[in-house]
Amino acid sequence: MREFHIGKNDENQRLDRFLGKAFPLLPASLAQKYIRLKRIKVNGARAQRDQKLVAGDILQCYINDEFFESPSEENVYLTITTPRLKIVYEDENIMLLDKPAGMLAHADEHEKVNTLVNHMLAYLYQKREWRPREENAFTPALCNRIDRNTGGIVIAAKNAEALRILNDKIRDREIAKYYLCIALGRVEPPKGRIECFLRKDEKSNTVRVYHRPVPEGRSAITLYQTLQTRGELSLLEVELLTGRTHQIRASMADLGHPLLGDGKYGIGSVNRKYGETQQALYSYRLRFDFPTDAGILEYLHGREFQVDEVPFQKRSTLVKSHKRRAATGSSLFYFSKVQNIELFVKYTLAILHALCIIVSV
Numbered sequence: 001m002r003e004f005h006i007g008k009n010d011e012n013q014r015l016d017r018f019l020g021k022a023f024p025l026l027p028a029s030l031a032q033k034y035i036r037l038k039r040i041k042v043n044g045a046r047a048q049r050d051q052k053l054v055a056g057d058i059l060q061c062y063i064n065d066e067f068f069e070s071p072s073e074e075n076v077y078l079t080i081t082t083p084r085l086k087i088v089y090e091d092e093n094i095m096l097l098d099k100p101a102g103m104l105a106h107a108d109e110h111e112k113v114n115t116l117v118n119h120m121l122a123y124l125y126q127k128r129e130w131r132p133r134e135e136n137a138f139t140p141a142l143c144n145r146i147d148r149n150t151g152g153i154v155i156a157a158k159n160a161e162a163l164r165i166l167n168d169k170i171r172d173r174e175i176a177k178y179y180l181c182i183a184l185g186r187v188e189p190p191k192g193r194i195e196c197f198l199r200k201d202e203k204s205n206t207v208r209v210y211h212r213p214v215p216e217g218r219s220a221i222t223l224y225q226t227l228q229t230r231g232e233l234s235l236l237e238v239e240l241l242t243g244r245t246h247q248i249r250a251s252m253a254d255l256g257h258p259l260l261g262d263g264k265y266g267i268g269s270v271n272r273k274y275g276e277t278q279q280a281l282y283s284y285r286l287r288f289d290f291p292t293d294a295g296i297l298e299y300l301h302g303r304e305f306q307v308d309e310v311p312f313q314k315r316s317t318l319v320k321s322h323k324r325r326a327a328t329g330s331s332l333f334y335f336s337k338v339q340n341i342e343l344f345v346k347y348t349l350a351i352l353h354a355l356c357i358i359v360s361v
Helices: 015-022 030-037 116-126 159-173 248-252 268-274 295-302 320-328 345-353
Strands: 003-004 040-041 058-061 089-091 094-099 151-157 176-183 192-203 206-210 218-230 233-240 281-287 304-306
Touching: 003 320, 015 030, 030 040, 089 151, 089 304, 089 320, 094 116, 094 248, 151 159, 151 176, 176 248, 192 248, 192 320, 206 248
Parallel strands: 151 281
Antiparallel strands: 003 058, 040 058, 089 094, 094 151, 176 233, 176 281, 192 206, 192 218, 218 233, 281 304
8 A cells, every 4th residue: 555645736636637647557447446446545535536636635545566657668558458359269378369450569669558468468467367566577478470460360478488488489480370361363373382582671661572692681481372363363371481571471572463452562553442451461370380399388289270250351342443343242352260170171162162252353
């Protein structure tokens, strides 16, 4: 419990507004709850949130010490009252989170609060699975990253041992990651392997593709398979053997088949025709293959997880340049949940069966 003495500069303020200024990490909804539960009192008595404070009042706060700290990137998760997470899988060691397109995995210079990692920390803190005051250094962390405008599975570690193992397995390519994407044109050959080198341009936040080693270039290996082609669009499943920035987007564009909706590597006129402002790319499936010892995560060996749905169906739009055909269907593929994927052939047939008709162009 901490006490605060109200001075002349603080009087005549409503209690809830004073709390918002004095404790910026304490969400307003949580402050109201604590007032109602008498965990915040004035002069030892029950208070009202609209109560006016006067000089000489003594404010008693029975709240966690974390809320008294100054705001920083490390504790900003405390301001999140209701964590927004789509959890694909969770146990005592890991979480598999379905990150929506448009959300950052980590903070950048423009967005500090509404990130996947902050929502995860708020979730674990509120569940009391993570108590930062009892930790010397460890903070639950994300193990892989996905571009802001790409959605899909992100792996999170709840403890230090799980984080160490997952980082090792990702580095040693013992976790298979699969994406679905919509590319422009008919991809030839329909199944292939793309090997190249990617060099990042920090100023433009893009990568350039090279077919020979270059200074600061990083090798990138991508496997792809065409599942369906209709009109000028193709649905592909892509597996990453390396995890480079913009690897799928840049590699497919270099192949001559940029992703639909991609504002950096795509074709603006086609994106506008279909009304797409985000790349049609989703990390939808993940499989743990551990040929080497996985310690406390050995139970995950051989297990496979996938998202409930790929939201291309939610973004389906009519082809604006063909309004006279608007009644014929959506411009994007429709994906439904696949219940059994023990055999890839069966899975592929289920995906193909779930495809909607694409507007002919």
